[in-house]
Amino acid sequence: MTKLMIYGATGYTGRMAAEHAKAAGMPFVLAGRSEATLSALSAELGVEYRTFRLDDAAAIDAGLAGISVLCAGPFMRTADALMKASIRNGVHYLDTAAELDSYRLAETLDDRAKAAGVMLMPGGGGSVAMLGSLAGHAVSRVNDPRKIRIALHVAGGLSRGSAISATENVTVETLARVDGELVAIAADGIRKFDFGKGAVDCFPVTLPDLITIWRATGVPNVETFVHVTGDNFPQGDLSTLPDGPSEGERLANRYQASIEVTGADGKVTHSLLDTVNGYTFTAMAAAEAGRRVLGGEVRPGFQTSTALFGTGFAQTIADTSINDG
Numbered sequence: 053m054t055k056l057m058i059y060g061a062t063g064y065t066g067r068m069a070a071e072h073a074k075a076a077g078m079p080f081v082l083a084g085r086s087e088a089t090l091s092a093l094s095a096e097l098g099v100e101y102r103t104f105r106l107d108d109a110a111a112i113d114a115g116l117a118g119i120s121v122l123c124a125g126p127f128m129r130t131a132d133a134l135m136k137a138s139i140r141n142g143v144h145y146l147d148t149a150a151e152l153d154s155y156r157l158a159e160t161l162d163d164r165a166k167a168a169g170v171m172l173m174p175g176g177g178g179s180v181a182m183l184g185s186l187a188g189h190a191v192s193r194v195n196d197p198r199k200i201r202i203a204l205h206v207a208g209g210l211s212r213g214s215a216i217s218a219t220e221n222v223t224v225e226t227l228a229r230v231d232g233e234l235v236a237i238a239a240d241g242i243r244k245f246d247f248g249k250g251a252v253d254c255f256p257v258t259l260p261d262l263i264t265i266w267r268a269t270g271v272p273n274v275e276t277f278v279h280v281t282g283d284n285f286p287q288g289d290l291s292t293l294p295d296g297p298s299e300g301e302r303l304a305n306r307y308q309a310s311i312e313v314t315g316a317d318g319k320v321t322h323s324l325l326d327t328v329n330g331y332t333f334t335a336m337a338a339a340e341a342g343r344r345v346l347g348g349e350v351r352p353g354f355q356t357s358t359a360l361f362g363t364g365f366a367q368t369i370a371d372t373s374i375n376d377g
Contacts, residue, residue: 054079054120054121054346055079055080055081055118055119055120055121055346056073056078056079056080056081056119056120056121056122056123056342056343056346057080057081057082057083057102057115057116057119057121057122057123057143058070058073058080058081058082058083058123058342059083059084059122059123059124059125059130059134060083060084060124060125060127060130061082061083061084061090061093061101062082062084062086062089062090062093063084063125063295064295064296064331065125065148065296065331065334065335065338066084066125067093068331068332068335068336069123069148069177069334069335069336069338069339069342070082070093070097070099071097071335072335072336072338072339072340073339073342073343074097074098074099076339076340076343078339078342078343078346079346080099080342081099081100081101081102081119082094082097082099082100082101082102083101083102083103083104083115084101084103084125085103085104085105085106086103087103090102090103102115103115106129106130106133106134107133109133109137109140112133112134112137113137113140113141116137116138116141116143119141119143120143120144120346121143121144121146121342121345121346122134122138122143122144122145122146123146123147123148123176123338123341123342124145124146124147125147125148128149128151128153128154130147131147131149131151131153131154131157131174132157134147135157135158135161135172136161138165138170138172139161139164139165139168139170139172140168142168142169142170143170144170144171144173144345144350145170145171145172145173145174146173146174146176146177146338146341146342146345147173147174147175147176148175148176148177148178148334148338149174149175149178149260150175150178150179150180150259150260151260152227152258152259152260152262152263154174154175154260155174155175155260155263155264156263157174158172158174158354159263159354161354162353162354163353165352165353165354166352166353168352169352170352171345171350171351171352171353171355171360172353172354172355173341173345173354173355173356173357173360174260175260175264175356175357176337176338176341176342176345176357177333177334177335177336177337177338177339177340177341177357178330178333178334178337178338179204179259179261179307179309179330179334180260180261180264180356180357181333181337181341181357181358181365181366181369182204182307182309182325182327182330182333182366182372183202183204183259183261183264183265183276183309183311183325184261184264184265184268184356184357184358184363184365184366185325185357185358185363185364185365185366185367185374186202186309186311186323186324186325186366186374187200187202187261187265187268187269187271187311187313187358188268188269188358188362188363189323189363189364189374190311190313190321190322190323191269191271191313192363193313193321193323193376194313194314194315194319194321195315195316195317196315196316196317197269197271197313197314197315197316198271198272198273198314198315198316199271199272199273199274199275199313199314200265200269200271200273200274200275200311200312200313200314201243201245201274201275201277201311201312201314202261202265202274202275202276202277202309202310202311202312203243203245203247203254203276203277203278203279203309203310203311204259204276204277204278204279204307204308204309205247205278205279205280205281205307205308205309205310206278206279206280206281206282206307206330207280207281207282207305207306207307207329207330208281208282208297208301208302208304208305208329225258226238226239226256226257226258227258227262228256228262228273228274228275228276229262229265229266229272229273229274229275230272230273231272231273232266232272234262234263237256237275238256239255239256241255241256242254242255242256243256243277245277245279245310245312246310246322246324246377247279247308247309247310247324248308248324248326252279253279254277254278254279255277255278255279256275256276256277257276257277257278258276259276259278261274261276262274262276264356264358267354267356267359268356268358268359271313281305282305296331297329297331301329302328302329302331302332303329305329306326306327306328306329307326307327307328307329307330307333308324308325308326308327309324309325310322310323310324310325311323311324311325321376322376322377323374323375323376323377324374324375324376324377325366325372325373325374326372326373326375327366327369327370327371327372327373328369328370328371328372332370333366333369333370333372336369336370337357337365337366337369340368340369341357341361344361349361
């Protein structure tokens with residue numbers, strides 16, 4: 053029997069993904085480093101759990117016994133160990149990473165993964181799935197697309213894990229994809245995007261979509277932006293933050309994304325994505341990606357959710373729509 057493992061299952065997003073996997077009737081195993089929290093969640097959901105650390109390759113390999121698909125937490129300290137372990141053990145790898153380095157790592161491991169018949173899909177859920185679907189949709193409307201500018205509207209508070217991850221992954225340079233290459237650009241290039249209620253300022257950021265959108269669409273020029281509303285970035289000891297936004301807070305703060313695609317003729321085409329809160333979307337999309345990979349939707353090597361599942365993947369998640377401007 054094929055079986056999914058959710059590593060980092062007791063984290064804020066991991067727990068929600070596990071709940072969705074349970075509701076979907078998938079065969080899955082909880083995993084992580086903490087016996088106490090895993091055993092409690094295991095009892096709550098009525099599923100098996102396994103504990104192993106990531107500094108012991110033999111322990112990881114033993115922990116992956118009988119697993120066919122691994123869905124890992126987003127933190128940069130898990131990606132290297134678990135991608136390489138997945139290749140060693142013939143396990144397809146998914147995660148919810150928002151860190152560029154996880155995608156660069158998948159690029160460097162692409163040939164090894166293909167040789168092992170293993171798929172690496174960082175960002176199987178989350179903003180990469182959102183923006184990938186929006187980009188795929190918009191690009192399909194343009195003859196000879198040459199440039200993509202895409203912006204994400206992040207609404208509401210951050211989870212503790214996201215806040216810690218963000219501080220660990222602050223990039224010195226702001227990057228963009230220019231003529232197929234990742235290059236540093238000015239960080240002060242504020243640009244206005246309309247998320248459905250009028251144009252607002254968005255600032256350039258280095259998002260993994262600079263890799264995934266380029267790989268999925270082949271468009272040589274990609275710039276990524278973000279607009280944030282809600283609580284300011286938390287200060288002080290981030291470990292004391294609550295797990296993440298409450299259900300009510302998530303319901304009150306939907307996410308949007310806006311895209312401009314410029315064709316060779318200079319014409320600019322606009323599209324807009326509207327969806328549930330990013331944390332809700334990420335957990336649901338990660339569980340759905342795991343279900344589809346368990347079902348055999350697999351392509352060895354570094355893959356994106358849009359390239360594998362199609363540009364309509366985001367619209368299969370909860371209340372998600374794409375409209376053209």
